[in-house]
Amino acid sequence: MTWFEIILAALKDNEVRLFAYVPDNILTPLVEGAAADTYFVSVGAAREDEAVGTVAGAYMAGLRGAALMQTSGFALIGNALGSLVVPYQIPAILIISERGTMGEFNIGQTLVARTMRPTLEALGVMYHTLADLATLRFILDRSIKQAFTTRAPVALILSPLLTGGNPASSGQLI
């Protein structure tokens, strides 16, 4: 199975049906896979904090969900985490495609990416960097289960080692 097939399977295994996302190049096969599967309820959000809010509301009403974004989108959700998801103890599953590293060409991405893990640590949000196909299913399955049983959000960071990263990163050096 590919990395995105494994993610979709792990979400299904744990009855995570809502897929709230802001589009991203790396996430495209994941988003398209969910959109093509009637099991998932896909919502394209205009901003990442909106996706987190929708996942929070859906969880409280009985529908488990994941919010998908890239690293720069994560930089927009600090308030949604710090004043909604974390204090209300809402198990939002955050799936973040990692930019800013391993061939990043956009200096803005490199800087904003450096704020992600310190932000997660400051808020006490558990995170895992997913870099290896062999351990992917295990980490996803156990992390999602832990999120729901302990009512805590989790951030699952998709490393370029797993996804291949942004295709533009492998272009000719100019």
Add this chain to the structure above:
Amino acid sequence: MSTERSLAKTLNRMALTRRLVQRLTHEEAVVAGLGNTNFDLIAAGHRPQNFYMLGSMGLACPIALGVALAQPNRGVIALEGDGSILMGLGCLTTIANVKPRNLTVIIWDNGIYQITGKQPTATAGVTDIVAVARGTGIAHSEWVRDETHFDALIDRRFEDGGPLLLAAKIDDQPGQGQPLRDPVLIRAGFMKGLGTSRNGALDA
């Protein structure tokens, strides 16, 4: 200023919130934005289906959208101030495209950031929030003309088959209730009200 907006009577948020709550007879979920919006909601009498935000300004509508998607047979109402909705207008485009027929958005518009010192918002100037909402594709977006019109719109909110957005011009009277401060209790109580708690011994 549009004719509809100029014809809207200036109303009172507390009075309208009471009218709203009196009309919620089917355990509708209400997601209230932070500050005066939720102070007045709690002053109208706590209901188990109320969710009170303590922060995350601008996310009442996205939260309510999530509730509406999870429980399509339950009416869901988002209450937001003008300052709050201006912080995340993009969510209206999402709601317009998802088209949850069980979602009603109510904007209390007094043209000020009331709780931070009454600084003017964009709606005090040229911005018409109903025109914005219609532009996003929420076709059923209305200025509330007066109390009777508000009642009528709330009572027939499902009849047009899509999400409904109401904007009411309100005065600058402060919220009347005492805010709740415990987010875990708010969340657990709301889940119990929606029938989604785990029914564990320690669940609220």
